[in-house]
Amino acid sequence: MPTRPLSDYLAEIDGADRTGLEALRVQWLGRHGSLTAALRELGTLGPKERRTAGQELNALKQAVEERLLARQRQLQAQALSSRLDNERVDLSLPGEPVALGHPHPLAVTQERLVSTFVAMGFAMAVGPEVEDDWHNFEALNFPPDHPARDMQDSFALADGGWLLRTHTSPVQIRAMQQAAPGPLRIIAPGRVYRRDDDATHASTFHQIEALVIDRGVSMAHLKATLKTFARALFGADVPLRFRPSYFPFTEPSAELDIGCLFCQQAGCAICKLSGWLEVLGSGMVHPKVLQAGGYDPERMTGFAFGLGIERIAMLYYQIPDIRLMLQGDLRFLSQF
Ligand SMILES: [Zn+2]
Known part of the structure; x- marks a missing residue:
């Protein structure tokens, strides 16, 4: 069972870049991810324990998923905005000179x-x-x-x-x-x-x-x-x-x-x-x-x-x- 508090997860998510974010998702929610494993372990618990732990774990998982998605959107928006900054068309710049010929x-x-x-x-x-x-x-x-x-x-x-x-x-x-x-x-x-x-x-x-x-x-x-x-x-x-x-x-x-x-x-x-x-x-x-x-x-x-x-x-x-x-x-x- 995961013992880390939700705030640890959220802090890691907020500090990740785009590649790091995907690595975290795989690490926690992938097929061999730690939260996936913890959910699987719920089956080994007794019915009462399972209910409480299940509720906590699902709530944690949902919060992590939501934050992952939010962070992903935030990073996408940042990337787009910096691309727009770099590729901005400055209409006040003079045009590219065209080499015109002239009569001999x-x-x-x-x-x-x-x-x-x-x-x-x-x-x-x-x-x-x-x-x-x-x-x-x-x-x-x-x-x-x-x-x-x-x-x-x-x-x-x-x-x-x-x-x-x-x-x-x-x-x-x-x-x-x-x-x-x-x-x-x-x-x-x-x-x-x-x-x-x-x-x-x-x-x-x-x-x-x-x-x-x-x-x-x-x-x-x-x-x-x-x-x-x-x-x-x-x-x-x-x-x-x-x-x-x-x-x-x-x-x-x-x-x-x-x-x-x-x-x-x-x-x-x-x-x-x-x-x-x-x-x-x-x-x-x-x-x-x-x-x-x-x-x-x-x-x-x-x-x-x-x-x-x-x-x-x-x-x-x-x-x-x-x-x-x-x-x-x-x-x-x-x-x-
Ligand atoms: Zn002369």
Whole structure:
């Protein structure tokens, strides 16, 4: 028979943690528990004793069970409350930062160029990056063995006659063939390929070029268009200079220089001490190119100009090496 007073049991229960509480329950009320054993022993007592002892023991057992249950609920409530304390959501905390991407500096520059031209009334034209020799060279007045072909050392494809276009000018031919004999005013941005690879040339780069064909188009229209464009892009005060040049597909040809943006024409490393930066090549469309596009050069004339998008981006962002543009290095790209 148990001799311990109820208060001993209750004190043990109140001091137990969750594991200790279960151990106490097994120790007292389990199959081999001490109270279970004591209840079993009641059978060995005489009827009178059994009645008294039975009442006491059952009362003790009930009190212990109730206290065990109460303590268990108390411990559960404490655990829940401390978990809520730990996991509380603080709505005043700033959110987790999300890494947002942004447009590539080339895409930003191309978009800026395109929107400038579109505002001037040009339409967009595109063409294939894999071209045939005729569209890439011959129609643009680069006959076979013409030395100007060497300036555009190209990637030829194994299947004879195909190459990766070396400039966006074949788009002009394709657009002319569609529009002839009507007027035409397009820009053609796109990726081009040449076998160059140094700090200022890359084997893959981007050009944008413009072509206008109509009755009576003259060099004056070309100059006015370039002036408007250059001022929209580089500011109304930018000094401009036309310099005679040579391209097989234009005659006469001129390059447009702008006053160096970095030294205000005092002379610096970027402008190679000249005070001028080359921006684009231009000219009046060669009669042979007009003919190749399906136009009668006696009736229609036109002008064209083209520029490297990387070159403009390098001027804008002062990027020293063109190859950085296509390497996808986040240390470079995240600066923009
Ligand atoms: Zn300079």
